[in-house]
Amino acid sequence: MERIHVSVRARPLSADEAESSPWCILGNSISIPNHTTKFEFDRIFGENCKNNEVYNVRVQDIVSAAIHGFNGTVFAYGQTNSGKTHTMRGSRTEPGVICLAVRDLFDVIQQDMNREFLLRMSYMEIYNEEINDLLAPEHRKLQIHESVERGIFVAGLREEIVISAEQVIQLMEFGECK
């Protein structure tokens, strides 16, 4: 199985965008009609798809693997206004993949009677090439280091021990208010 998957998520277009966009989605490829330009992806989620579907199809396996000891990363990349926050953070009416992942994570580990888990959470931003700790607003301009024991890490980043999905979501809200 490939280690890196690249998915595209199309969001609903405004009337202006729909008029000017030349792109056409067919299956898992995007192309310009009557043109040779064509890009293929592992998966394309159409504009009617919900965060739940993105989570179930693309993210759940990564969370599940993490519980079994594999490192995993999910990140959203795209131009401004393309739907990164909608997908990752979501809203009260439609939680994003981070909330869905956190809930799933706690559900799964609570059912596992044979192991103990210790979960720690960090939350940081990279803004104007500076790393700021969103859980400890006084920790600004942090540095990236590398060591044999820890691999690549951000020195001085706060790590909170977390015991419930609600606690993680509250900490995220705290970080976003700063």
Ligand SMILES: Nc1ncnc2c1ncn2[C@@H]1O[C@H](COP(=O)(O)OP(=O)(O)OP(=O)(O)O)[C@@H](O)[C@H]1O
């Ligand atoms: N799949 C979707 N379905 C419905 N509305 C969406 C979808 N994706 C994004 N939107 C809406 O489009 C707008 C832009 O989305 P969003 O704020 O998530 O973009 P962004 O990539 O995070 O932008 P920025 O980089 O500027 O922060 C928002 O109003 C959002 O609610």
